Amino acid sequence: MTALKRIEREPLWDLAHAQLRDALLAGRFAPGTVLTLRALAESFGTSITPVRDAVTRLVAQGVLQQGPRNAAIVPHLTARELGDLTVVRCALEGQAAREAARRCNTAGLERLKSLLATMQSLIAAKNLESYLDYHRQFHFEIYAMSGVPILVETIENMWLRCGPVLSFVIPEYVVLLKGWDHHTAALKAIVAGDADAAEREIVADITEAADYLASLADANGQLRRPLREALATS
Amino acid sequence: MTALKRIEREPLWDLAHAQLRDALLAGRFAPGTVLTLRALAESFGTSITPVRDAVTRLVAQGVLQQGPRNAAIVPHLTARELGDLTVVRCALEGQAAREAARRCNTAGLERLKSLLATMQSLIAAKNLESYLDYHRQFHFEIYAMSGVPILVETIENMWLRCGPVLSFVIPEYVVLLKGWDHHTAALKAIVAGDADAAEREIVADITEAADYLASLADANGQLRRPLREALATS
DNA sequence: TTTTGGTGTTTGTTATAACAAACATCTTAA
DNA sequence: TTAAGATGTTTGTTATAACAAACACCAAAA
Numbered sequence: 001m002t003a004l005k006r007i008e009r010e011p012l013w014d015l016a017h018a019q020l021r022d023a024l025l026a027g028r029f030a031p032g033t034v035l036t037l038r039a040l041a042e043s044f045g046t047s048i049t050p051v052r053d054a055v056t057r058l059v060a061q062g063v064l065q066q067g068p069r070n071a072a073i074v075p076h077l078t079a080r081e082l083g084d085l086t087v088v089r090c091a092l093e094g095q096a097a098r099e100a101a102r103r104c105n106t107a108g109l110e111r112l113k114s115l116l117a118t119m120q121s122l123i124a125a126k127n128l129e130s131y132l133d134y135h136r137q138f139h140f141e142i143y144a145m146s147g148v149p150i151l152v153e154t155i156e157n158m159w160l161r162c163g164p165v166l167s168f169v170i171p172e173y174v175v176l177l178k179g180w181d182h183h184t185a186a187l188k189a190i191v192a193g194d195a196d197a198a199e200r201e202i203v204a205d206i207t208e209a210a211d212y213l214a215s216l217a218d219a220n221g222q223l224r225r226p227l228r229e230a231l232a233t234s
Numbered sequence: 235m236t237a238l239k240r241i242e243r244e245p246l247w248d249l250a251h252a253q254l255r256d257a258l259l260a261g262r263f264a265p266g267t268v269l270t271l272r273a274l275a276e277s278f279g280t281s282i283t284p285v286r287d288a289v290t291r292l293v294a295q296g297v298l299q300q301g302p303r304n305a306a307i308v309p310h311l312t313a314r315e316l317g318d319l320t321v322v323r324c325a326l327e328g329q330a331a332r333e334a335a336r337r338c339n340t341a342g343l344e345r346l347k348s349l350l351a352t353m354q355s356l357i358a359a360k361n362l363e364s365y366l367d368y369h370r371q372f373h374f375e376i377y378a379m380s381g382v383p384i385l386v387e388t389i390e391n392m393w394l395r396c397g398p399v400l401s402f403v404i405p406e407y408v409v410l411l412k413g414w415d416h417h418t419a420a421l422k423a424i425v426a427g428d429a430d431a432a433e434r435e436i437v438a439d440i441t442e443a444a445d446y447l448a449s450l451a452d453a454n455g456q457l458r459r460p461l462r463e464a465l466a467t468s
Numbered sequence: 469t470t471t472t473g474g475t476g477t478t479t480g481t482t483a484t485a486a487c488a489a490a491c492a493t494c495t496t497a498a
Numbered sequence: 499t500t501a502a503g504a505t506g507t508t509t510g511t512t513a514t515a516a517c518a519a520a521c522a523c524c525a526a527a528a
Contacts, residue, residue, distance in 0.1 A: 009489075011304065011511065037480070047513045052480085056287050060294035062387065069520065070245065070480060084382045087329065091385075095325035148318045150395070151325075153296065154388065161384070243519075245481065271510070281483045286510085303490065304510060 012046050013053035019044070020054055024063060024074060027164025031076035031222075034067060063160045077165050079217035085162055086210040090203045092155050093139070097186060097202040098195040099146035108145045112187050115141060119183065132167060138183060142190065142202070165223055168213055182208070246280050247287035253278070254288055258297060258308060261398025265310030265456075268301060297394045311399050313451035319396055320444040324437045326389050327373070331420060331436040332429040333380035342379045346421050349375060353417065366401060372417060376424065376436070399457055402447055416442070 020040070023029060040051040055072045058064040067073040077085075115138040122131040136159075143152045159166065182205035189197035217223050254274070257263060274285040289306045292298040301307040311319075349372040356365040370393075377386045393400065416439035423431035451457050 013511080034479095036478085038478085048480090049512050049514090053286075053290050053511090056290050057294040060291040062384075081384070084384045087333070087382055088326070088385050088388060091325045091329040092322070095321065099321070148321055150296075150315070150318045151322050154322060154391075157388075247481080270508085272508085282510090283482050283484090287481095 011050070012044075013050035013057075016040070016044050016046070016051050016054035017057055020051075020058060021063065021160065024058075024163055025160065025166075027167060029074045031074055033074050035064070035072045035074065061157060061160065063163070075163070077163060077223050079214050079223060082162070082165065082210060082213060082223060085158060086206060089155070089158050089162075089206050092151060092158065093143065093206060094199040094203045096143040096146040096148070096151050096155060097190070097198040099148060099151070100142045101190045101193050101195040101198040103147050104145055104190050104193070108141060109187075109191055112138065112141055112190070116183060116187060128170070132169070142186070145190075165213060168216065168223070169209065245284070246278075247284035247291075250274070250278050250280070250285050250288035251291055254285075254292060255297065255394065258292075258397055259394065259400075261401060263308040265308055267308050269298070269306045269308065295391055295394065297391075297397070309397070311397060311457050313448050313457060316396070316399065316444060316447060316457060319392060320440060323389070323392050323396075323440050326385060326392065327377065327440060328433040328437045330377040330380040330382070330385050330389060331424070331432040333382060333385070334376045335424045335427050335429040335432040337381050338379055338424050338427070342375060343421075343425055346372065346375050346424070350417060350421060362404070366403070376420070379424075399447060402450065402457070403443065 029035070035055060037048045037052055037055065040055070041048040044051055055064065059066050059072055064072045065075045075081075115134055119131060119134045119138060122134060140152065140156075143155055146152070182201045186198055186201035186205070189195075189201055213223060254269075263269070269289060271282045271286055271289065274289070275282040278285060289298065293300050293306055298306045299309045309315075349368055353365060353368045353372060356368060374386065374390075377389055380386070416435045420432055420435035420439065423429075423435055447457060
């Protein structure tokens, strides 16, 4: 009788965490900004307790850095740090692709083919926003196929640390540098069960994108958005 | 004039975090135990606010699992999960060893030689407690040599997730299975700048220890301490 | 002009109280 | 005897107030 019992009592700090995370990923906070607990609480319409939990969690994940007086600051990603992240990502995502090539299943392969087709049509339509979303889904469909949850979780953390930089890719890069070609090659390697090729293609995809992003760095090693107006905090 | 200004005002939640972390690593909490905020607060002599911060951070790091009602429970590591962790560790620590072989410096190499000598003498003295400590230092001295902070940080997180299982190795294993031989071989590979050999030795060290631990699993895949009385919660 | 001292504000930290959901226990009716 | 309901306890969640350190700003003395 209590079929509609679904309370969905999600805690406020969980909502705050998700919203903060998305805002960070979308680059809605300028790098270097100190996130004040009281200011965030006001913008969320809650007390500081839930936002404190959310910020604590984000700092523990490495998504936010902690400043001098334990203040949470949104990190600027230097070219050096992007290179470090690329090393870790290649190790993790390369291994995940390798495992995926061994344990691939037909259902997952169908999803990958579908995602790849969607990505190609979005490229043709020059719809970058949606493309980045499906691009993320494509990668993580592969990683989920590895069957190693901790690996997927750790890779997600690295993507979070890359933060808004992932959205810096401009359509010209995606179209001209044949970046998606590694995606089709990776999928082909996975269906063939070729772990070496799968790893090689994923690593190439990551490093080529990272090299492109590194070329955007200024003299101080700061990475900035290429064109496209940068939205302020909100 | 204010030379002795060092206040060392470390927050309470930082102390609670460190103590909880060490207790988890030492296996002082039985797997499956639900950590109650009020009970922890009483044991620390503080209010629940600092321990809540500490627990939130540990859950975000993946060191603690969150139970049904957002309760923090200390995870039991199954043989399956240990295998997953081993895959991730091999990818990360293998890459770190590879980088260390490229960027090795004389100061670090001296520290590694010293640590290795200490480890061998501790093995001879059958002092397992101290050995495990120096064993940890030896590994992370290599990883720090990679010069990739994010890589080191991620590896630390994996070691935390392995939790108390790392202390399950018994002296017989360390002495008989020549486990430390991989350590000398890894150091030799690093001084020679042989990245392939360094990765191979570190991976072998990890997988051999993991295989030994997996042999301790019961029919349910639960990993338990071999002999040695298991200390209760406190 | 520069430096020193004070004052008010900002901000993270901690304790405490109140709340609601979940669990446990016991009573009562069929 | 068993099942259903009431009740008290446990426990995470949230708001609020108070505290202390750090910062910002300004005034006064050298």
